[in-house]
Amino acid sequence: MLRSRTFWKQKLLHPVARVLLVLTVGVLLVVEVGFIFAGGEFTRYDLLAIALYAGVAGFAWHPTSAAFIVMLISSVGVMFTGSAGDLLELAIALSLVAATCAPWVIVTHIMLLSALTAYIAATGTALASGGVFGIAGIAVVAFLAGVAFRLVAARETFLVAERARVTEDLEAIARGDRERIADELHDGLAHDLTLILFHARALPLQPDDAARQVSLATIEESAEQALHSIHSLLSLMRDTTIEGPRVHPARYDGNVVEAVSSLGALLRDAGIPTQIAAPLDGLGVSSATGRALTETAIEAVTNIIKHAPKSRSATIDLRNHSDVVELVVKNVAPVAHQGRKGHLGGRGLGRARQRLTQCGGTLEADRTADGWTLRATVPARTESIP
Template sequence: MLISSVGVVFSGSGGDLLELAFALSLVAATCTLWVIIAHAVLLGALTAYLASGGSTLAEGGIYGILGIAVIAFLGGVAFRLVAARETILVAERARVAKDLEAIAREHQERIADELHDGIAHDLTLVLFHARALPRQPDEEARQVSLSTIERSAENALGSIQSLLSLMRDTAAEGPPAYPTRYHGNVVAAASSLGTLLKNAGIPTQVSVPSSVLSIAPAAERALTETAIEAVTNIIKHAPKTQSASIELLARTGAVELVVRNASPAGPRTRVPTSGRGLHRARQRLSQCAGLLVAGRTEDGWVFRATVPTAAESAQ
């Protein structure tokens, strides 16, 4: 634009106007709106300048310049529209690919959750009681182990069938279908898990509030899954635990779940583990503004999960 303007002013050449007219196609195709307007205004001003000076443009060349400029402008706009459409299509394709990847990851997480939270929990109980069965001191204890093995095997089979349905139904919509153990009721879960530990020969104290907990369903489900993970880890990694406790505490603005176990000194039971349970428990709690602290104590291990009450979550 600058070079052509200097050429027109100092040489009076119409060739520079032709260059400006042709260049309008590239300007219209690639530049911002203010540059397009500035280019068109400059072209018009220089054309008027030469025409007023008696140049050959006054004898009809001005219309040629105008025609070339219009055609160049329309060609540039057409190219710009095609390029914009292509950009939109590429962006849409990328968005669809990203959505498909997210759906695939969601299904993988759902399958992994079902494997870990459902099947692995039940198989842990089956393995523990199968190992303990030959050493049971009386018939009543043997029947408890046999009943636990049967019930856990049935639950594992149901989880496998649910998992197979989930894998076949790749078009399933909606949020991830987390296992609804104990119907997501953390109070019922604490009582039942305490019984599981007692049946495993681990003296367990269970303390739950008598009043209804004021927490969101998602937070209660996260606490339930955390309790299941804590108890499963006790049975899997510390089957010789001397005592355990499950406490559900309703505090001001929060509900806290505390699972402890006291283990004798010595090496822990070697059971394959992926570390997924703790990671997923923290993820689930964080999604509802909760927190999980887990670690060794002087005589065992402690899980401490906290979630805000429904009133705190609303704020």
């Protein structure tokens, strides 16, 4: 710490120390005024003493200016009066200089003190025998006291900064936990509840027992998945050591091609004719990229069921090009059933875009003349992202 430039920068005294310094100077001034009245005259020594006390008080606001005022007044006192008292006060003032001023000011103060001490020792009798060593000892003690005060102030600054950093870290952890819980709610529950709501509304309108059985089976399966997601969410809230929330329901834990096939079947069960195109030999992407594509496909299908349940048709196209893997989800719906204006930029698509960006991919989603289109692309070969 002593080698740090920040440690040796000019700094103000601690507010409490400033108050104590001002009070001490005030007491000294009162004592000096008392001596003046007791003596019945105002001498140049009294003027120098008052000016010196005022300079010392200046350390509470402008340490560098105060240091040079003290050095100037002490030099005048030593040179023109030969007073060793001014020399002693200059040595004591080194504690304030060492505690507040920049290194060059400290060095200047020490050099001036040394020069004045040598001058008094060589030309005057103000110093008793061995007085030079006394001044030197007082100066060393004052310097060490100032450095100790600087150390205490630096440690307090460090502790305050560390407390602020810890507070920011805790706030970031809390935000992260809220984001994870929000993702779990959206990714785990919103999809299943959308299916339950859709088939519950469609159940009374189904034309035959087979269609009703499909809706009942979908409602039952989605309810089980929703319950599983709730248990996962409770575990997430109770156990902060979980690495991350489940990003999609358990039935989509397979590869992207299998997920696309299952999602196409969901759309068909919802009464939307759906065409699926996917490679049979896999995609050759990392597991993280596969999860991101699966999430994007889930979000697209969920939006179709939620916002455009009367779609006339839909397509899910998963293609492996030479340099990118492309997922395109489209639906064709009457104008009156193309969904709300705001759903294109919701949380789900925002999170999907973020996941794809982490994998080096992109996501575009917008309306077309007859429906809605989502297009996601990722590099054909990516490294797994931890």
